[in-house]
Amino acid sequence: MAHPLAGAVVDGEGAQQRRAIAKAITLLESTRPDHRVQADVLLTELLPHTGTSFRLGISGVPGVGKSTFIEALGLHLIAQGHKVAVLTIDPSSSVSGGSILGDKTRMEHLSVHPMAYIRPSPSSGTLGGVAEKTREAMLVCEAAGYDVVIVETVGVGQSETAVAGMTDMFVLMQLPNAGDDLQAIKKGVMELADLVVINKADLDADAATRAQAQITSALRLFSQHGRERGAWHPQVLQLSALRNTGIEAFWAAVVRFRQVRTDEGRLQERRRHQAMAWMWERIEGGLRSAFRQDAQVRELLPTISADVDEGRLPASTAARRLLAAFGIPGTDAGAGPA
Amino acid sequence: MAHPLAGAVVDGEGAQQRRAIAKAITLLESTRPDHRVQADVLLTELLPHTGTSFRLGISGVPGVGKSTFIEALGLHLIAQGHKVAVLTIDPSSSVSGGSILGDKTRMEHLSVHPMAYIRPSPSSGTLGGVAEKTREAMLVCEAAGYDVVIVETVGVGQSETAVAGMTDMFVLMQLPNAGDDLQAIKKGVMELADLVVINKADLDADAATRAQAQITSALRLFSQHGRERGAWHPQVLQLSALRNTGIEAFWAAVVRFRQVRTDEGRLQERRRHQAMAWMWERIEGGLRSAFRQDAQVRELLPTISADVDEGRLPASTAARRLLAAFGIPGTDAGAGPA
Numbered sequence: 001m002a003h004p005l006a007g008a009v010v011d012g013e014g015a016q017q018r019r020a021i022a023k024a025i026t027l028l029e030s031t032r033p034d035h036r037v038q039a040d041v042l043l044t045e046l047l048p049h050t051g052t053s054f055r056l057g058i059s060g061v062p063g064v065g066k067s068t069f070i071e072a073l074g075l076h077l078i079a080q081g082h083k084v085a086v087l088t089i090d091p092s093s094s095v096s097g098g099s100i101l102g103d104k105t106r107m108e109h110l111s112v113h114p115m116a117y118i119r120p121s122p123s124s125g126t127l128g129g130v131a132e133k134t135r136e137a138m139l140v141c142e143a144a145g146y147d148v149v150i151v152e153t154v155g156v157g158q159s160e161t162a163v164a165g166m167t168d169m170f171v172l173m174q175l176p177n178a179g180d181d182l183q184a185i186k187k188g189v190m191e192l193a194d195l196v197v198i199n200k201a202d203l204d205a206d207a208a209t210r211a212q213a214q215i216t217s218a219l220r221l222f223s224q225h226g227r228e229r230g231a232w233h234p235q236v237l238q239l240s241a242l243r244n245t246g247i248e249a250f251w252a253a254v255v256r257f258r259q260v261r262t263d264e265g266r267l268q269e270r271r272r273h274q275a276m277a278w279m280w281e282r283i284e285g286g287l288r289s290a291f292r293q294d295a296q297v298r299e300l301l302p303t304i305s306a307d308v309d310e311g312r313l314p315a316s317t318a319a320r321r322l323l324a325a326f327g328i329p330g331t332d333a334g335a336g337p338a
Numbered sequence: 339m340a341h342p343l344a345g346a347v348v349d350g351e352g353a354q355q356r357r358a359i360a361k362a363i364t365l366l367e368s369t370r371p372d373h374r375v376q377a378d379v380l381l382t383e384l385l386p387h388t389g390t391s392f393r394l395g396i397s398g399v400p401g402v403g404k405s406t407f408i409e410a411l412g413l414h415l416i417a418q419g420h421k422v423a424v425l426t427i428d429p430s431s432s433v434s435g436g437s438i439l440g441d442k443t444r445m446e447h448l449s450v451h452p453m454a455y456i457r458p459s460p461s462s463g464t465l466g467g468v469a470e471k472t473r474e475a476m477l478v479c480e481a482a483g484y485d486v487v488i489v490e491t492v493g494v495g496q497s498e499t500a501v502a503g504m505t506d507m508f509v510l511m512q513l514p515n516a517g518d519d520l521q522a523i524k525k526g527v528m529e530l531a532d533l534v535v536i537n538k539a540d541l542d543a544d545a546a547t548r549a550q551a552q553i554t555s556a557l558r559l560f561s562q563h564g565r566e567r568g569a570w571h572p573q574v575l576q577l578s579a580l581r582n583t584g585i586e587a588f589w590a591a592v593v594r595f596r597q598v599r600t601d602e603g604r605l606q607e608r609r610r611h612q613a614m615a616w617m618w619e620r621i622e623g624g625l626r627s628a629f630r631q632d633a634q635v636r637e638l639l640p641t642i643s644a645d646v647d648e649g650r651l652p653a654s655t656a657a658r659r660l661l662a663a664f665g666i667p668g669t670d671a672g673a674g675p676a
Contacts, residue, residue, distance in 0.1 A: 036658070040652070040654075040655040040658060043652040043654070043655055044650075044651060044652060044655055047649060047650065047651070047652055048649075048650075050649075051649060132654055135653075135654070136652065136654060139652065272647055275646050275647065275649070275653045276643070276646060276647060276653070278653035278654070278657075279643075279646050279653040279654075279656045279657050279660075280657075281657075282653065282654050282657030282658075283629065283657045283660055283661060284622065284625075284626065285657075286657060286658070286661040286666055287622075287625040287626070287629060287661070287664075287666070288622065288625070290661075290666040291621065291625060305614070305617075308613050308614060308617050309610055309613065309614060311385060311386075311388075311389060311613070312382075312385065312386075313382060313385070314378070314381040314382060314385055314474065314477065315473075315613045315614070315616035315617040315620065316378075316381070316470055316473070316474060316616065316617075316620050317378040317381055317382055318617045319616075319617050319618075319620030319621045319623075319624060320374070320378065320620075320624070322617075322621055323621060323624040323625070323628075326625075328624055328625070328628040
């Protein structure tokens with residue numbers, strides 16, 4: 001293999017492999033252009049060893065109990081013989097360097113377990129950038145034989161969409177009182193969910209049951225894909241991560257989901273779709289970034305933006321003027337995809 | 339004025355003005371680069387004469403009665419002294435050259451009225467392109483003194499979002515039975531609505547009343563902006579365009595909306611936001627278009643896409659490779675906005 005880390009990631013054992021994984025992810029997260037070139041070589045080498053794990057996305061507001069749940073689930077899976085990686089997308093990292101998530105010590109038993117690998121969110125970058133690094137880190141973990149990769153995030157900003165866009169199954173965690181106030185559930189997130197989990201169900205059994213009924217009907221009402229959903233219908237489960245109840249039933253549901261989707265061919269289809277969408281998203285991110293960093297554009301942008309904002313210049317004329325400054329002359333922007 | 343059409347659009351009268359408007363819009367719709375340059379000159383000249391009209395977006399599925407409603411509304415407004423322009427975004431035009439909408443004769447009285455100007459959808463281009471032309475045509479009509487501009491579309495694809503993104507108020511038309519099957523209402527459209535109209539309410543008064551109640555509670559549940567909505571709460575009205583009942587109450591609601599939003603400063607804010615969003619959308623459209631038309635990209639894209647699709651190449655590596663071919667080397671796409 002051309003990259004020295006690839007062998008150690010794929011075939012390494014124990015502490016040696018862990019160090020290789022950590023180094024590989026650090027390389028991926030580097031913004032140095034030469035590192036980026038190396039990282040691409042490494043990723044391409046690792047790719048044939050990826051794809052056999054199950055990618056599970058988990059989201060929920062702060063306080064819903066994600067860490068406790070992932071710790072309980074991870075230990076349960078390890079007891080069954082799985083190797084579990086936990087990655088995090090912390091949307092706060094792009095602002096503050098990370099505060100909502102990313103604290104390894106949240107999962108005290110899992111984080112020291114030899115069969116688990118926990119990696120906090122990259123500590124800087126836009127959500128798109130952070131998501132890219134996480135997606136690549138996921139491939140590293142898969143190549144290293146972690147057959148369950150959990151990607152967690154909090155219900156803030158667009159991070160759920162990013163997580164749902166890189167996983168096989170997206171799980172939304174709720175508190176028992178959430179059903180009473182469906183408005184509190186962010187728009188667009190409910191219909192991403194393949195499964196909803198009501199945690200802390202032991203605290204108020206009545207509220208949990210009510211929430212389960214309400215969320216079930218909301219899922220039915222706003223099931224985005226209609227018949228496209230196929231044979232799987234989003235479900236709502238109650239559990240208590242703290243008391244370790246319901247974890248087994250949760251995993252049984254995940255296994256059922258995986259089976260149904262594999263049989264339908266949708267699991268592979270989702271991954272292929274995700275990869276292509278990811279490629280185009282990164283291309284568009286790169287184009288935007290190059291545009292905004294262009295010297296000519298930077299010089300013109302303030303004046304032109306002000307002219308548009310104050311109604312002196314039509315928006316479409318402004319766009320054409322800036323595109324011309326970037327070296328795309330006479331663009332009929334209308335020819336681009338909508 | 340530097341462009342010969344500008345004077346005739348702004349100060350022309352009767353048939354002369356109508357011809358000038360038609361010529362101006364034809365110029366805007368032209369894809370010839372020299373026409374585009376002229377169109378930008380013209381638009382910039384017209385811009386100071388725009389912005390005083392009210393921009394009303396109307397959407398609904400085929401058969402809901404949009405034409406009948408717009409005809410009734412338009413004649414009602416003209417009787418009150420308004421000049422009414424009706425523009426159309428037909429998402430089918432990009433595929434078939436237009437079939438769902440765009441038939442002038444649908445509004446037989448309004449289309450021949452001297453105080454009305456009706457222009458069908460541009461007959462080709464992507465939705466983004468068609469929407470751009472419509473947005474520009476709206477400015478031409480405004481400069482010509484049309485103080486109510488109605489932009490209609492059907493509930494297909496993303497056209498509602500485009501219309502809501504260029505108007506002051508977005509109205510969704512429904513049939514009386516729609517409430518029975520909220521699933522039939524496309525996701526994401528309901529929360530764009532500032533007002534929902536149940537047409538053909540005379541056909542089944544019970545169903546219309548039931549629909550009104552159900553849609554009202556759905557609007558409350560999924561009111562996207564929460565407190566950002568300000569003092570206006572989306573409403574649901576019943577009417578019958580065919581029997582010409584409820585038109586007056588509809589317009590009274592529009593006037594109330596306009597007043598509330600103007601007082602809050604939100605009407606201007608929405609327009610400024612729309613203009614900036616529009617500029618960036620057109621820039622991104624132009625970038626995408628230039629990228630996809632680039633000779634180097636076109637040569638590499640099939641192979642690279644296939645490699646990503648079949649899992650031989652990581653999506654992010656593929657993106658970097660294609661960006662480099664486009665002349666954007668060493669891009670850390672993560673630096674771009676999410």
